[in-house]
Amino acid sequence: MMIRSCMILTLALVGCGKLEQVGRAPEFSGLEGTDQHYAMYASSLPEDQRPATVSDGSSLWSGGTQSLFGDRRAAQRGDILTVVIEINDSASISNSTGRSRSGQQSGGIPDLLGIPQRLNESLPEGASMGDAFDMDSSSTFKGQGSVARKEKVTLRIAVTVVEELPNGVLKIEGQQEVRVNFEMRELIVTGYVRPADISRQNEITYDKIAGARIAYGGRGQITDMQQPTYGQQVADIVMPF
Known part of the structure; x- marks a missing residue:
C-alpha cells in the first residue's frame, strides 16, 4: 500500500511539472554555473594572444593572434574551438547457427551364470534380461539473426576548453540549443x-576526440508526443507479462 501511494504521488508531481509548460515554449538551459562558464572567467588571454596595438602607424604587421601568421588554435583553458561531426556509418551483421545430435544405446545380459534366466521368471510377460534397455535420443537447434543499421549526422559546434590535464591533453565541453516554435533541439x-590534432583553422573532427560523448536530441511538444506516458512506462516495468 505504501509503495503504491508513493508511485501515485511521484506521478502526480511529474504531471504537475508538465502542466507548467502548457502553452509555453521550452526554456533554454542556463550557462551560469557550468564548467564552460568557470573556464571563461578563470583565465584571460596572454599578452601575446591579445590583439596587438601597432605603435608605428606605417607598420602592416602585428605579433598577436590577429596577425596573418598568428596561431589561433585553442591551447589552454577558456579557449574556444570548433568540433566537426560528420558521421556516416552503416553496419550489417547476419548470423545463422545450426546444431543437431542423435544417439542410440542398448544393453542386455543374456548369460551370467544363469542369473538372467532366473530373473526372467520374475519379470513381466515379454520382458527379458537379454534386452535389458534400449534408448534413443535426438535434438535439433536452428537460430538466425541479422542487424542492419545506418546513421548519418553532419553538425558543427563550438566547444570550450574546460580543463588542461597534466599531460597536455585538453578536456572540451560544448552545448548548443536551437528553439524552433515549441521544439528545442539540443x-x-x-x-x-x-x-596537435587541432587544425590551423582551429577545428577538430569528432574521430580525434577520445572518450567522445555526443548527444543529439530535443525536448518539447513533438518529443513528448513521441514518448509513452509515465503511467505506461511504469506499467511496462512493473508488469511481469
Missing part, C-alpha cells in the same frame, strides 16, 4: 583532445 559534445 547538441552536447564532451571529450578529450590533443592540441
